[in-house]
Amino acid sequence: MRFNILIGGKAGQGANVLALLVGRALVKQGYYVFMSREYQSLIRGGHNFNVLTFSDNEVRSNDSKFDILVCLDENTKKIHKRNLSKSGIVLNSSQGTMFFAGSLFKVLGLDFNLLENELRNLRNFDENIKSAKEGYNAEKRKIDIPKVENPGREFISGTQGISKGALESGLDLYFAYPMTPATPLLSELAENQFNHNFLVFEPENEISAINMALGAAITGAKSMTGTSGGGFDLMTEALSMSGQAEIPIVVYLASRPGPSTGLATCTGQGDLQLARHSGHGEFFRLVVAPGDSVEASELTSECFYFSQKYKIPSILLGDKHLAESFYTINEKPKITKSEKTTSLMRYNSYEHTKTGESTEDAEIIKKNFDARKEKQEKIEKDAERFKMFKIFGRRDSKNLVIGWGSTKGAILDAINGLDARFLQVLYIEPFSRRIKSELEKAEKIIIIENSATGMIADLIREKTGILIESKNKILKYDGMPFLADELKKEIQKRI
Amino acid sequence: MFGMASKKFSMETGKQPTWCPGCFNFQILAGVKNAIIREIENGGQKDDFAIVSGIGCHGKIFDYLNLNGINTLHGRVLPTCFGIKLGNPNLSVIGFSGDGDAYAEGIEHFIHACRYNPDFKYIVHNNQVFALTVGQPTPTTEQGFKDKTNPDGVKVKPLNPLKIALASGASFVARVFADSCQVEQVLLEALKHKGFAFIDVIQPCLVFHPGKGLKERLYSLESEGHDKTSFEQAWEKASEYDYNDGQKIPVGIFYQKQEKVFEDNYPQLVSLKDKKISWKDIKR
Numbered sequence: 045m046r047f048n049i050l051i052g053g054k055a056g057q058g059a060n061v062l063a064l065l066v067g068r069a070l071v072k073q074g075y076y077v078f079m080s081r082e083y084q085s086l087i088r089g090g091h092n093f094n095v096l097t098f099s100d101n102e103v104r105s106n107d108s109k110f111d112i113l114v115c116l117d118e119n120t121k122k123i124h125k126r127n128l129s130k131s132g133i134v135l136n137s138s139q140g141t142m143f144f145a146g147s148l149f150k151v152l153g154l155d156f157n158l159l160e161n162e163l164r165n166l167r168n169f170d171e172n173i174k175s176a177k178e179g180y181n182a183e184k185r186k187i188d189i190p191k192v193e194n195p196g197r198e199f200i201s202g203t204q205g206i207s208k209g210a211l212e213s214g215l216d217l218y219f220a221y222p223m224t225p226a227t228p229l230l231s232e233l234a235e236n237q238f239n240h241n242f243l244v245f246e247p248e249n250e251i252s253a254i255n256m257a258l259g260a261a262i263t264g265a266k267s268m269t270g271t272s273g274g275g276f277d278l279m280t281e282a283l284s285m286s287g288q289a290e291i292p293i294v295v296y297l298a299s300r301p302g303p304s305t306g307l308a309t310c311t312g313q314g315d316l317q318l319a320r321h322s323g324h325g326e327f328f329r330l331v332v333a334p335g336d337s338v339e340a341s342e343l344t345s346e347c348f349y350f351s352q353k354y355k356i357p358s359i360l361l362g363d364k365h366l367a368e369s370f371y372t373i374n375e376k377p378k379i380t381k382s383e384k385t386t387s388l389m390r391y392n393s394y395e396h397t398k399t400g401e402s403t404e405d406a407e408i409i410k411k412n413f414d415a416r417k418e419k420q421e422k423i424e425k426d427a428e429r430f431k432m433f434k435i436f437g438r439r440d441s442k443n444l445v446i447g448w449g450s451t452k453g454a455i456l457d458a459i460n461g462l463d464a465r466f467l468q469v470l471y472i473e474p475f476s477r478r479i480k481s482e483l484e485k486a487e488k489i490i491i492i493e494n495s496a497t498g499m500i501a502d503l504i505r506e507k508t509g510i511l512i513e514s515k516n517k518i519l520k521y522d523g524m525p526f527l528a529d530e531l532k533k534e535i536q537k538r539i
Numbered sequence: 540m541f542g543m544a545s546k547k548f549s550m551e552t553g554k555q556p557t558w559c560p561g562c563f564n565f566q567i568l569a570g571v572k573n574a575i576i577r578e579i580e581n582g583g584q585k586d587d588f589a590i591v592s593g594i595g596c597h598g599k600i601f602d603y604l605n606l607n608g609i610n611t612l613h614g615r616v617l618p619t620c621f622g623i624k625l626g627n628p629n630l631s632v633i634g635f636s637g638d639g640d641a642y643a644e645g646i647e648h649f650i651h652a653c654r655y656n657p658d659f660k661y662i663v664h665n666n667q668v669f670a671l672t673v674g675q676p677t678p679t680t681e682q683g684f685k686d687k688t689n690p691d692g693v694k695v696k697p698l699n700p701l702k703i704a705l706a707s708g709a710s711f712v713a714r715v716f717a718d719s720c721q722v723e724q725v726l727l728e729a730l731k732h733k734g735f736a737f738i739d740v741i742q743p744c745l746v747f748h749p750g751k752g753l754k755e756r757l758y759s760l761e762s763e764g765h766d767k768t769s770f771e772q773a774w775e776k777a778s779e780y781d782y783n784d785g786q787k788i789p790v791g792i793f794y795q796k797q798e799k800v801f802e803d804n805y806p807q808l809v810s811l812k813d814k815k816i817s818w819k820d821i822k823r
Contacts, residue, residue: 214823216626216818216821217622217625217626217818219622237807238806238807241807241810241821242807242818243625243805243807243808245625247618247621247651248647248648248650248651249647251615251618252615252617252618252621252647252648252651253618255611255612255615255618255619255622256618256619256621256622256625257622258611258619258622259591259609259611259618259619259620259621259622259623259624259625259626260622260623260625260626260818261622261626262608262609262622262623262626263589263623263626263627263630263817263818263819264626264627264817264818264819265626265627265817265818265819266818267622267626281612282612282615285611285612289609384819386819387819388586388589388607388608388623388627388630389607390601390606390607390608390609391608391609391610392601392609392610393594393609393610393611393612394594394610396610399552400601400610401552401554401601401602402599402601402602402610
């Protein structure tokens with residue numbers, strides 16, 4: 045049984061704060077919770093909302109219908125009422141956010157002291173608790189939810205997962221210019237820098253951010269930068285230098301729907317090919333795409349591992365849906381440790397000799413290109429030790445669904461009960477050689493992507509020769525993530 | 540002719556310079572070498588230094604100075620220096636840019652480096668022309684300059700990098716001529732300065748911007764009794780030469796003020812400095 049709560053209001057009304065309060069309390073009780081966050085590119089007003097889906101079983105996505113609608117403003121009711129389930133409850137009053145918190149806890153049958161504990165982490169405790177108590181006492185409705193045990197799981201966002209992965213990998217310096225949806229990582233790391241003894245700096249632009257990161261990297265530090273589409277475009281010349289000068293760097297690309305400024309606060313996976321081909325010239329860029337916050341930690345550590353070991357740029361490809369969503373964590377991420385392999389010597393963005401002097405010597409040029417190709421082969425081999433892809437669902441099914449990145453949650457929840465297998469691609473570059481045989485076992489291949497063109501199909505065609513028919517591409521490109529129930533119907537139509 | 544390196548250490552890379560015969564870059568190279576040798580003779584180590592150059596004729600200096608560092612991208616000398624300094628705040632970092640590199644492609648970094656005041660030194664080989672791409676105007680080229688890309692002559696005003704530096708809060712602003720002695724002396728002063736030190740080196744390009752009569756227009760600020768602690772005097776002197784032809788060109792240290800160094804704002808970096816270690820030495 046899955047329950048969906050939508051909490052909506054104007055920016056600044058506290059929908060996100062309220063959603064986190066409830067989400068954390070539910071996880072502490074032992075429920076699985078998935079929370080997504082939708083907001084607009086404005087500071088006050090407009091319409092923001094969070095959707096919390098919870099259950100006694102694992103949940104990793106939201107649905108299209110809501111059991112509880114919390115309307116911090118009239119507009120929320122207007123927009124979302126049509127998606128309220130028949131027995132759904134609307135919380136609607138002119139009271140403040142904490143009044144709603146009290147009402148919502150009551151409706152969910154949660155003890156008031158749970159809310160009280162959560163409120164202790166916020167400012168204005170006395171005022172909040174009073175208002176929350178009023179809301180709790182005033183509310184008489186209640187929905188029946190199954191009782192659960194096993195509390196003690198964690199509720200963390202994709203961004204927090206990346207931060208955790210970076211810290212456990214020994215991050216020394218993070219440089220970034222603010223750009224949604226990469227900014228949450230900048231804030232998360234900035235807050236942690238003093239406790240964990242590393243440095244975060246926000247320079248004048250993305251070009252500076254990546255060049256600073258590279259400068260720091262040649263002294264032997266582990267450095268990282270992060271941005272979204274437009275900022276990443278600005279970084280790509282330096283990314284190419286990382287390839288030429290062999291400087292380890294990790295770049296977090298939190299993609300947004302483009303082209304151009306595109307949609308700052310929406311989700312989209314349109315930068316798959318950009319990441320693969322970023323930067324001019326022939327050199328290897330590692331591209332990996334986590335599907336939840338655990339994988340975010342794991343793949344971040346793998347980015348550091350490959351960057352350090354092979355002195356290459358590694359790109360951690362995410363999006364807003366990964367960055368801003370909160371996942372209930374069942375397991376500890378498996379962090380791959382890496383050495384600091386670089387030390388200060390002579391580096392060059394020009395083709396160069398072993399001692400770092402620029403050269404146009406034909407023999408050396410060819411040797412250097414060969415060395416870069418050889419390095420790529422070594423990485424391809426080494427990568428097979430890692431989980432380059434994962435398979436879920438019915439092992440014997442002839443229907444194969446393929447996805448990558450933040451669509452993982454909706455796909456997993458959607459195939460539940462269907463005759464389908466799900467192949468999640470985690471390593472975009474290198475692309476596992478073993479994927480081809482998995483595809484060959486299938487009679488029907490369906491790809492799912494938050495994009496207008498379905499780039500994973502092009503990647504599969506390029507790497508395996510296998511063509512995926514247009515009708516088997518389930519694409520969503522309205523800036524919103526897939527919803528499990530809707531996606532299930534789309535998959536059912538095709539199998 | 541410029542190899543004054545002592546036997547104890549060599550700053551030669553063995554690479555044959557490809558600058559034009561008589562190029563003033565040789566003067567800058569000699570001045571820099573001499574300053575660094577002086578520093579090393581006074582107890583410094585070769586590995587205490589890191590150099591960064593950009594792209595253009597100036598950038599080749601990296602190939603002729605056997606010091607650690609990087610020949611980085613065009614325009615990105617400053618963020619690269621900055622990164623090195625934050626990676627290891629104990630290093631003595633010197634950046635080299637051309638005028639195209641510094642004032643066109645990388646101008647935004649220049650303004651912000653002046654503002655941040657990190658403790659590294661920045662030498663701009665300002666020959667007022669893009670020489671390696673065969674002679675196009677840069678932001679410091681005088682009005683009227685003609686080349687294939689501007690057959691009718693440059694119409695727009697040149698940019699005055701000294702005034703930009705002053706206005707942006709630079710703590711050390713100097714201009715010298717590309718003469719090895721002048722470069723050596725000013726670099727030694729810059730190395731003594733704690734903070735960002737900016738040195739504009741006026742340099743003729745023998746092929747594309749010979750700067751006829753340039754040398755005759757120079758005069759020394761020091762001999763005029765210039766007070767380098769006065770921002771007003773610095774501004775006034777910096778305004779005398781707007782990089783067009785025909786004006787007198789003051790050279791020397793225009794402005795110097797001890798201000799808080801960027802690195803000292805961060806306890807993490809202060810700790811690295813105190814312990815004389817870099818991030819690389821931190822095992823986690």
